[in-house]
Amino acid sequence: MxxxxxxxxxxxxxxxxxxxxxxxxxxxxxxxxxxxxxxxxxxxxxxxxxxxxxxNYMAKSLRTGKSQTIALIIADISNPFFAKFARFLENEASKHNYKVIIANSDEKKEKFKAEIDLLRNRQVDGFILTPPIGSEKELLDLKNQKIPFVVVDRSFESVESHTVIINNYKAGYSATERLIKNNRKNIAILNVNNQLVTMQQRVEGFQDALTKNGLIVNQALIKQLQFSHDKDLIKEAIEEILTAGADGLLFTTGKLTVLGLECLKELGARIPEDISVISFDDMDAYRIAYTPISAVVQPLEDMSREAIKTLVDQIEGGQGNDPFRKIMLDVNFIYRESCI
Amino acid sequence: MxxxxxxxxxxxxxxxxxxxxxxxxxxxxxxxxxxxxxxxxxxxxxxxxxxxxxxNYMAKSLRTGKSQTIALIIADISNPFFAKFARFLENEASKHNYKVIIANSDEKKEKFKAEIDLLRNRQVDGFILTPPIGSEKELLDLKNQKIPFVVVDRSFESVESHTVIINNYKAGYSATERLIKNNRKNIAILNVNNQLVTMQQRVEGFQDALTKNGLIVNQALIKQLQFSHDKDLIKEAIEEILTAGADGLLFTTGKLTVLGLECLKELGARIPEDISVISFDDMDAYRIAYTPISAVVQPLEDMSREAIKTLVDQIEGGQGNDPFRKIMLDVNFIYRESCI
DNA sequence: CCTTTGTGCTAAATCGTTTTAGCAAAGTAA
DNA sequence: TTACTTTGCTAAAACGATTTAGCACAAAGG
The missing domain is CATH 1.10.260.40 (lambda repressor-like DNA-binding domains)
Known part of the structure; x- marks a missing residue:
């Protein structure tokens, strides 16, 4: 031995x-x-x-100031959307010889800040962030201190930064058009996190699709929720749009959809007979749902690649004074029975 | 400023x-x-x-030899079961001031070994592992080199180690009894990773539940699959058990179930009219499935707590010459329409 | 008065690397 | 020959912490 x-x-x-x-x-x-x-x-x-x-990476890092580690701060790794993204991100990171530490913010800016501080102590070389509402200050701090970071899935108008997002406006527009082609006239949208520009854009795409197709925008069919995990609130919102005569529904996140589908069933609304449905983010659940659900599929692998590339270029590249990269990717669609 | x-x-x-x-x-x-x-x-x-x-943790670590970082190596973080576990584990780890680095083995022992090596270079203080089939050697290496680690979700008879698992035998037994109480006589089981003791035990519990209840064990209703991600193979197996007259089915993993439910639908088998179903691991998907699926719920939070505690005790505690802790936890059940 | 004990602090080594500055020998050019 | 260049290597400082050994002084005990 x-x-x-x-x-x-x-x-x-x-x-x-x-x-x-x-x-x-x-x-x-x-x-x-x-x-x-x-x-x-x-x-x-x-x-x-x-x-x-x-x-010995500790010794090497101490000397060089580089840890070959990056931090990913998301809302919650147990959310399948983020979990899938994390998986792709780790694959990409390892190609560049980086390890990833994942931290969860639960969409709370205090936790977000705390995790950033903690991870900075550990000398991570950079951050991939999905910053919660109200965390502009933290992003500014990172910028001022020249810490490399990339914002994904969202973007902040008041803080310019490297960003990787999907074309939310276009995605919202196309998803809505699909429902319109289904002959739906009273289409509703259920949204969360509406202080985020990216979420607003989904709604804007929705609205424009309606007007461009000669439908009127009924404010009673546009629901903004505070949280995506509160089933009672979701049920209430859905009840209201059903009462208002909704025959089509666009969910803007997968988490919302899973709870929303439970509610729809409880309320006796049949999909797609009574109401057509399409959702952002493709979940495994949609394939075996009581009615398989159509979905807006984000190109997570491409997003990961662009995010890592942008981050690594900052870390290893020059002074970080390059112009900010704003990468916007197109989504794909999977159509299932929920809107045939 | x-x-x-x-x-x-x-x-x-x-x-x-x-x-x-x-x-x-x-x-x-x-x-x-x-x-x-x-x-x-x-x-x-x-x-x-x-x-x-x-x-500066790098400096501190270099001097002390401790990085306050632990590694979690699982099959795949994008599998919701592992993602949920990872989330709980991070919560527990942070209570002890540890950060977690997650690595994915894809159930391949080569990747598993590669990740262990990589993470050891980075001086992680210990490992939480779900070792793939055939990775006994890697565990032995860790033991020989006195590197703290805890095996979760599985266990190896040939390599004694600290372990945190559920009572798989009992879980399999109880799940099967539930189907029997549903008046099912021809109950099938779909299993993967059958070289793992823990998975075998699920099947043993299944078999004993049958015999103890006066039913015969029909080998045609016991299906062992190589992979959980190959839908064609799953479909084939399900077709065979249906032909053999199955009226009850126990899935031994959630991933298997999601694909299996798709197959059952495609094959025109109604749940629970034609066949009652119960599954290991509770997935979000089960709540909105075309028939909501009953599930064996693993106590992930308790498992995380025990795993972290065991690991931290090794790291910070004594010489690591304590007797091996073998922690076995009981599962819970959620009954839904799939086996009323 | 001398010895012991306790208090409050410091100097220096150490962890395992990377990197700067520079030395000696050999080669080249005039 | 003299002077410069190139080649092949080394010594030592640095990164930022922890930790061991021990120094100087005051208090206590006989």
Whole structure:
């Protein structure tokens, strides 16, 4: 049984009778640049392998100030939308040799701030953020202190930053048109987080689709909720739109939809006979729902790739004085029985 | 605009004209123990606050060998079961001042090993693992090298270790009895990962429930699948059990169930009229499924708490020569229309 | 008065890297 | 020959903390 004591650069240096610097140069691929002879470079590499050398990231980070770790702060990893995104993000991050630490804000700006502070202590190199309402100040702080970050899924008008979002307006517009093509005239929308520009844009797309198609916008059919997890509030809202004669419904988040579908059933509304439905975010649940639900599918993999690329460029690239990248991606649609 | 330069212990020491050691003692709560005068301790704390001092974890870790970070290696964070678990785990970890890095193995032992190696380089203090089939060697390595870890959701007979699992036998037994009480005589089970003891136990519980209730065990109704993500295979298996006259079905994982429900629908089997269904793991999807599905609910929060506690005790506690803790928790049940 | 004990603090080593500055030997150019 | 360049390497400082050993002084005990 080989008693693997963990070896350090110093061990390798001593074993070969050379200096630590030499070993470090070689191990970091700077052999050529630092004019280490080919023979010596090879010897170092061999010795590193036989001694089972593994770099100590703590030491490396302390010296370089880079931890090769990025933080992802989302509302809640147990929300499948974020979980899927997190998975793609980790894949992309690992391609660039970064690890991801996930933190949950629960859409509360205090938790959001607390997590940022905590993670900064741990010297993460940058952040991927879905900032809750009212967290402009935290973003400004990061900007002022030149900490690399990318905002995804949302955007703030008052704080310019690197952003990766979908075309929410267009997505809302297209989803609504689908319901219109279903011959629906009284289409409702159920929305949350309406202080977020991105969520507003979904509603704007919805409204414009109506007017452009000669339908009137009935304010009684536009419902703004405070939370997406309060079933009673959702039920109330749905009851109201049903009473107002809704025959079509656009949910703006997946979480809202899952609870909303429960409510619709409880209220005896049949899908799609009584009301056609389409939802943002594709959930597994939609495939086995009592009526399979159509969905606006966000390109999570592309979003992850762009987010990581933008972040890594900031971290490893220049001064971070590049113009802000505002990446906007198009969504896809999956049509199921809920709006045939 | 306050130009917050990040301050170090040295800065505080110089500002007060004392030594770094003194400052370190105070900031680590060792003032009393190290006989620092009360007045001085207070001065240090005040200065730390006004200078906005934040500990540098890299430096601390390098010196102490502890990173206050633990690794969670699961099959896939985008699987809601693991995502929920991850969320609870992070909550528990943060109570002990640990951050969690999540890695995905996709149930492949090579990826599992690769992630362990990667994370060990990063000096994580310990691991929470759901080891894939065939990863005994990796667990043994960790044991030999005295790296703290806890196995959750599964267990290996050949490698003794700290473990947190549910009582799989009992859960399988009870779930099956529920179907029997539904007057079902030809109950089937769909299983995956049958090389895992924990999964075998679910099947054993199933079988014993049948025999104890005077039913015969029909091997044609016991289906072992290789993967949980291959819909064609699942469909084939379900077709076979339907042909064999199944009127009850127990799914052993949530992922299996979601695909399985799609198949059942496609095959025209009505739930619960033609076949009663119950599933391990409660998914959001079950509440809005075409027939709401009953579920075996694992106590994820309790499991997280026990896992973190066990791990932290190893890390911070003694030599790690304590006897292995084998924690087994009971499950809960949620009954919905799929087996009334 | 001398010795012991206790109090309050500090200097310096250490963790494992990276990186700057520079040295000695060999090669090249005049 | 002299002077510059290139090649191949090293010594030592630094990153920011923790921790060990010990110093100086005061108080206490005989």
């Amino acid at each position: 080989p008693k693997k004591k963990k070896s350090t650069i110093k061990d390798i240096a001593e074993a070969l009778g050379v200096s630590k610097s030499l070993v470090s140069f070689v191990l970091n691929g700077k052999a050529k640049e630092k004019r280490v002879s080919d023979g010596m470079a090879e010897k170092v590499l061999d010795m590193a392998k036989t001694m089972n050398y593994k770099v | 306050p130009k917050k330069k990040k301050s170090t212990i040295k800065d505080i020491a110089e500002a007060l004209g004392v030594s770094k050691s003194l400052v370190s003692f105070v900031l680590n709560g060792k003032a009393k123990e190290k006989r620092v005068s009360d007045g001085m301790a207070e001065k240090v704390l005040d200065m730390a606050k006004t200078m906005n001092y934040k500990v």
